[in-house]
Amino acid sequence: MTTAHRGPYGAEEAPYARPSDAGTLRRARSAPYAFLLPAIVLFALFLALPIGYAVWLSFHKVKVSGLGLGAGARSEIWAxxxxxxxxxxDGELADGALRVLGYGCIVVPVMLGLALVFALMLDSERVRLAPFARLAIFLPYAIPGVVAALLWGFLYLPDVSPFHFVLDRLGLPQPDLLDGGPLxxxxxxxxxxxxxGFNMIVIYTSLQAIPAEVYEAAKLDGATPLQIALRIKIPMVAPSLVLTFFFSIIATLQVFSEPTTLKPLTNSVSTTWSPLMKVYRDAFATGDIYAAAAEAVIIAVVTLVLSFxxxxxxxxxxxxxASQGATG
Structure with a gap:
């Protein structure tokens, strides 16, 4: 159905088709789901489905009949x-969790502390060669974890390490970092x-978003650069610090590539040094995929609970x- 449309001076213009209100509303409501459909499909195939399958495996086990030979000798049953x-x-899983806890107590504070210090230094007005410094600090993050572990592993080996060569020439003790506590x-x-480098970029980006008027007001009040950093910059980037701490906790609980890569270089790293290494051993070395699935689910639940x-x-x-600031 078409209707004539009159212009501002009463003249009739070309007729136009009146769209169906119900059809337009239906298409408008379905448009967001059409845009979300690819992401939903990818999420279901590569995240939800594997998680569901792992949970399903964790409640099953293999029943062996007789000698376990022949068709039907091994069957999957509810466990x-x-x-x-x-x-x-399992004591090995608990020991791995304790080792990861000690590892995290070293990594998280040192890494976030250095990231915060570097970000504050790069945000300073007196810093020189800031683009080069940002790239130099961030560059190690672009190196794959396995490559980085191999690089440092050979630097730790006494026979090939240039550090041990220099210490030997200087007559200083040469610690074996791949043995015992130094590991x-x-x-x-x-x-x-x-x-x-990654955490530094996150914090530095938050520092760049702080309005310059805040710094100018603090300088007018007589604040020193150290006072501005401690009383203005750090409190205002607190959300970024929370975010980086959150990601660091998850990465620490899921440590796998570094000890696995260093394992061939030392006897101090066992196949169950971290919880994920035990999951890998049970799934692919001993072939007990059902126990490995249960361990993986436990690790995921612990990570979720701690993060939440x-x-x-x-x-x-x-x-x-915020409420104290508003009332004050």
Missing amino acids: GPANYTSALS YLALSNIAVWGGT GFLRAANRRTKRN
Whole structure:
């Protein structure tokens, strides 16, 4: 159906088609879902489906009949929570979790502390060659973790390390960083070297977003550069610090590539040094994919609980500080 449309001076213009209100509304409502469909499909295929399959495997086990030979000798049966009970009582998994906890106590504060210091230095007005410095600090993050672990692993080996050669020439002691307690420092150094640049960029971007008027007002009040950094810059980039701390916790709980890569270079790294290494061993070395699935689910749940608890505590503190600032 067409209707004549009159212009501003009463003259009739060309007729136009009146669209169906119901059809237009239906298309408008379905448009967002059409845009979201590719992301939903990818999420379902590569995230939701593997997670669901891992959970399904964790509640099953293999039943072996007779000698386990021939067709039908091995069958998959329902195991209930038996795999989870076995995983939670496994001493190797608990020991790996303790090792990762000690590793994280070194990595997270050192890495975020250096990232904050570098970001504050690059945000200073007196810094020179800032673009080159940003690139130099960020560049290690662009190197794959396995390559970085191999690089540092050979630098740690006494026979090929230039550091040991220099220490030997100077008559100084040559510590073996791949043996015993120093192993934590060796692994932590790889993580700090590779992750500081990314966290620095996140914090530095937040610093660049602070209005210049805030700094000018602080200078007019007589604040020194150190006072501006401690009382203005750091509090205003607190959300970025929370974000980087959140990502660092997740990366620490999922440490795998560094100890796995260094394992052939030393006997101090076992096949179960970290929880994920134990999952890999059970799944691909011993072939118990059902126990490995239960362990992976436990690690995922612990990571989710710790991350959610930290974010909730950080949000609660942020809201409390905001309310105190508003009332003050």
